[in-house]
Each structure stands twice: as structure tokens, then as C-alpha cells.
Amino acid sequence: MYVSARADYALRAMLAVADAAGSTGDGGYGGGELVKAASLAERQDIPLSFLQSILLDLRRAGLLHSHRGTEGGYALTRPAAEISVGDVLRAVGGALTSVRGMPADRAGYHGVAAGLRDVWLAVDGAIALVVDRTTLADLLADRAAAS
Amino acid sequence: MYVSARADYALRAMLAVADAAGSTGDGGYGGGELVKAASLAERQDIPLSFLQSILLDLRRAGLLHSHRGTEGGYALTRPAAEISVGDVLRAVGGALTSVRGMPADRAGYHGVAAGLRDVWLAVDGAIALVVDRTTLADLLADRAAAS
DNA sequence: CAGTCTTCCTACCAACTAAGTAGGAATACT
DNA sequence: AGTATTCCTACTTAGTTGGTAGGAAGACTG
Numbered sequence: 406m407y408v409s410a411r412a413d414y415a416l417r418a419m420l421a422v423a424d425a426a427g428s429t430g431d432g433g434y435g436g437g438e439l440v441k442a443a444s445l446a447e448r449q450d451i452p453l454s455f456l457q458s459i460l461l462d463l464r465r466a467g468l469l470h471s472h473r474g475t476e477g478g479y480a481l482t483r484p485a486a487e488i489s490v491g492d493v494l495r496a497v498g499g500a501l502t503s504v505r506g507m508p509a510d511r512a513g514y515h516g517v518a519a520g521l522r523d524v525w526l527a528v529d530g531a532i533a534l535v536v537d538r539t540t541l542a543d544l545l546a547d548r549a550a551a552s
Numbered sequence: 553m554y555v556s557a558r559a560d561y562a563l564r565a566m567l568a569v570a571d572a573a574g575s576t577g578d579g580g581y582g583g584g585e586l587v588k589a590a591s592l593a594e595r596q597d598i599p600l601s602f603l604q605s606i607l608l609d610l611r612r613a614g615l616l617h618s619h620r621g622t623e624g625g626y627a628l629t630r631p632a633a634e635i636s637v638g639d640v641l642r643a644v645g646g647a648l649t650s651v652r653g654m655p656a657d658r659a660g661y662h663g664v665a666a667g668l669r670d671v672w673l674a675v676d677g678a679i680a681l682v683v684d685r686t687t688l689a690d691l692l693a694d695r696a697a698a699s
Numbered sequence: 700c701a702g703t704c705t706t707c708c709t710a711c712c713a714a715c716t717a718a719g720t721a722g723g724a725a726t727a728c729t
Numbered sequence: 730a731g732t733a734t735t736c737c738t739a740c741t742t743a744g745t746t747g748g749t750a751g752g753a754a755g756a757c758t759g
Contacts, residue, residue, distance in 0.1 A: 406553040406554070406648070406649045406650075406672075406675050406676075406679060407553070407554040407649075407650055408649070408650070408651040408652065408656075408672065409652065409745095409746070409747090410652045410746075410747060410748095411746080411747080413651060413652055413668075416665070416668060417661070417664075417665040417668070420664045420665050420667075420668075421663075421664050421665075424664045441705075441706095442705080442706075443705090448663060448664075449663065449664075449665060452747085452748060452749085454748070454749055454750075455747070455748050455749080457706075457707080457708095458707095458708085458748095460706090460707095461706090461707070461708075464706095464707095471705095471706065471707085472705090472706080472755095472756080473704085473705055473706045473707075473754080473755050473756055473757095474703095474704065474705060474706080474755065474756030474757050475703070475704045475705070475756065475757050475758075476704090476705090476756085476757070477704075477705045477706060477755090477756075477757090478705080478706085479706090490671055501553070502553045502554075502555070503553075503554055503555070504555040504560060505555065505556065505557045505560055506744095506745095509555075514564070516568075516595060516596065517564075517567045517568050517571045517595075517596075517692065517695060518563070518564040518567050518568075518596060518691075519694075519695050519698070520567075520690070520691035520692070520694040520695055521560075521563060521564070521567075521691065523694070524637055524682070524683070524686055524691070525553075525555065527682045527686075528553055528679055528682050528683065529553075531678040531679060531681065531682050532553060532675055532678060532679065534678065535671070535674045535675050535678050536671070536675065539671055539674075543667070544665075544667035544668065544671070545664065545667070547666075547667040547670070548664060548666050548667055551666070556716095556717070556718090557717070557718060557719095558717075558718080588734075588735095589734085589735075590734090599718085599719060599720085601719070601720060601721075602718070602719050602720080604735075604736080604737090605719095605736095605737085607735085607736095608735090608736070608737075611735095611736090618734095618735065618736085619726095619727080619734090619735080620725075620726045620727055620728095620733085620734055620735045620736075621726060621727030621728050621732095621733065621734060621735080622727070622728050622729075622732070622733045622734070623727085623728070623733090623734090624726090624727075624728090624733075624734045624735055625734080625735085626735090652747095653715095653716095
């Protein structure tokens with residue numbers, strides 16, 4: 406699996422949003438707790454203008470809610486426990502497994518290589534199992550337990 | 553997981569070598585059954601000169617044995633049942649999982665994102681389980697069963 | 700209503716990687 | 730000697746990724 410900078414930043418930003426809002430005690434989910442893009446960029450060392458285009462993807466995917474203006478910012482649309490790592494990856498990246506730039510399920514093998522398609526599908530399923538099982542809340546809890 | 557053209561071609565070439573030698577009845581493993589690069593290229597629609605650089609990788613990784621000259625060609629160094637898909641992928645591609653171009657185990661997260669590293673390691677393990685369990689012989693057998 | 704803050708959106712640039720090509724040197728057989 | 734084939738290096742080309750610039754649109758304050 407290849408994790409692009411875009412996907413990596415997206416996850417870190419989502420975690421930072423969940424953490425900032427969650428510190429108020431409502432489990433990371435509350436309409437009033439908006440976090441500014443500049444604050445996220447600073448806390449996770451992400452170039453601001455690049456981050457903004459990523460936040461746009463996340464909003465279009467329905468994972469974030471945004472608000473403009475002086476007291477604007479971003480907030481989760483669902484509790485952190487209901488957002489999985491896979492949700493975020495698919496919001497910015499497309500398919501989890503790709504063969505030569507195309508999704509794994511349209512590979513087009515022939516002859517002796519016909520069995521490869523099933524291997525890629527099995528890999529895709531194995532990855533999905535891991536990333537869909539892990540939620541943002543899990544990752545934040547791990548951190549709290551480790552510190 | 554991203555499967556590059558190089559990795560895809562490598563697997564198809566290895567399968568073709570195993571199949572060509574295996575048709576003699578010795579299970580795909582015999583020093584005398586050399587397959588020419590041009591023959592592999594034609595059977596799996598791979599650009600010949602590109603294939604040659606891939607075969608070189610496979611030879612350096614110890615998966616193929618080669619012989620020059622008029623009756624030259626390539627053969628497996630081990631029976632097809634002892635070569636896994638993962639062996640081939642690692643021969644041409646490096647790490648199975650990479651984050652921003654670097655191996656998953658040296659990610660360097662801080663703050664709220666610290667838990668991500670464990671996610672990537674879990675993904676890497678899940679992929680390895682699939683590709684190391686599947687051998688070239690398995691794939692050839694699947695094809696025989698399906699036809 | 701003017702001013703300020705922030706998100707929103709499009710277009711663009713630079714660097715890198717992947718994919719594929721070309722040409723020749725070394726080796727093995729006849 | 731001649732021919733066939735692997736071997737190896739260097740190069741070209743096209744696409745993607747990572748990142749930047751500059752403004753338009755909306756939201757609050759006074």
C-alpha cells in the first residue's frame with residue numbers, strides 16, 4: 406500500500422480536529438467547536454495552502470463541516486468513533502489497491518497470469534479490514550493510554 | 553497497495569517461466585528448461601527491452617537463473633511451489649507499504665497523530681500475510697482448475 | 700455599510716518517478 | 730570466425746505528486 410502525502414496529511418488533520426473539539430468533553434463532536442485551518446497546519450506541520458485543498462476534499466466527502474468568517478473553521482460531521490481510517494483514505498485517494506494506476510478489479514490478465522487478479526482482490530480485502538476497523542477515536546485513545 | 557507495471561510484469565514473467573518449464577512434467581523446476589526473454593515478452597504482451605531489465609532484477613534477487621548464448625534463456629532457481637508472490641514483489645519493488653516514499657516503520661509522527669504508525673504496520677502485516685501465503689504454483693493450479 | 704477575517708476555488712509550477720527505448724559489451728555455442 | 734542471446738548503462742518521455750499564488754465569496758463586528 407502506498408500512502409501519499411495527501412492521505413497522510415488528511416488523517417493527521419482529521420485527528421487534530423477530533424482532538425481539539427474533543428477536549429471540550431463531548432467526544433469530539435459538537436457544532437460549536439470550530440478549528441481553524443491555520444491552527445491545524447501549525448500543530449501538525451502541514452503547509453497551509455496545501456492543507457486547505459485537502460480540507461476541501463474532506464468536506465466534499467461529507468467528513469467535515471466548515472464555516473466561514475471571523476469565527477470560522479472546521480468540525481467533524483460525525484463523532485470520531487464513527488469515522489474510520491478507511492473513510493478518510495477513500496475521501497482523498499480513491500481505491501486502496503491499484504494495479505498500474507487502475508482499480509484492482511479491472512486488471513485484464515490473460516493466459517498463465519489469470520490468477521493474479523484474485524490475489525489483488527484478496528490484498529484489497531485485507532487492507533480494508535484493517536483500515537475500516539480502526540476509527541479516529543481508537544487512535545486518540547491509544548495515544549492517551551501511551552502517555 | 554500500489555502494484556507498479558514493473559511488479560505486474562515481473563509476476564507475469566515468473567508465471568510464464570514456471571509454466572513453460574513446468575510443462576515438461578518436473579514441476580517447473582529443471583536446469584535444462586531455459587525460456588528465452590523474447591518468448592516471455594510475446595506470451596504476456598510485455599515490451600521486450602523493459603522485460604529484460606526486470607529479468608535482471610529477478611536474477612539479482614536470486615529467483616531466476618540465466619544462461620547466455622544460442623540456447624540461452626531463463627529458469628527458476630527453486631520449484632514454483634517455493635516462490636511466493638511476496639518474494640517477487642520484494643525483488644522488484646522494495647517495501648510492500650510505504651508512507652510518502654519511505655518504509656512504513658520510519659514514519660516520524662508526533663502529537664495527536666502518533667497512533668498512525670501502528671496502523672501502517674498492521675496494514676503491512678496484512679498484505680504480507682496474503683502475498684507470502686500465495687505461491688506461483690498456487691496460481692498455476694488455480695488456472696488449471698478453472699479451465 | 701465598511702472593514703476584516705476566514706473559507707473556498709481555480710490555475711499554475713517544479714521536482715520526481717515510472718515506463719519504455721537504444722545501443723552496445725560480454726558470453727556461449729556452432 | 731560468426732551468430733544468438735543475455736547483460737548492463739544511459740537516456741527519453743509522460744504523468745503524478747507536492748506545493749504555491751491570488752483572488753472571489755461569505756460571515757461577523759463596529
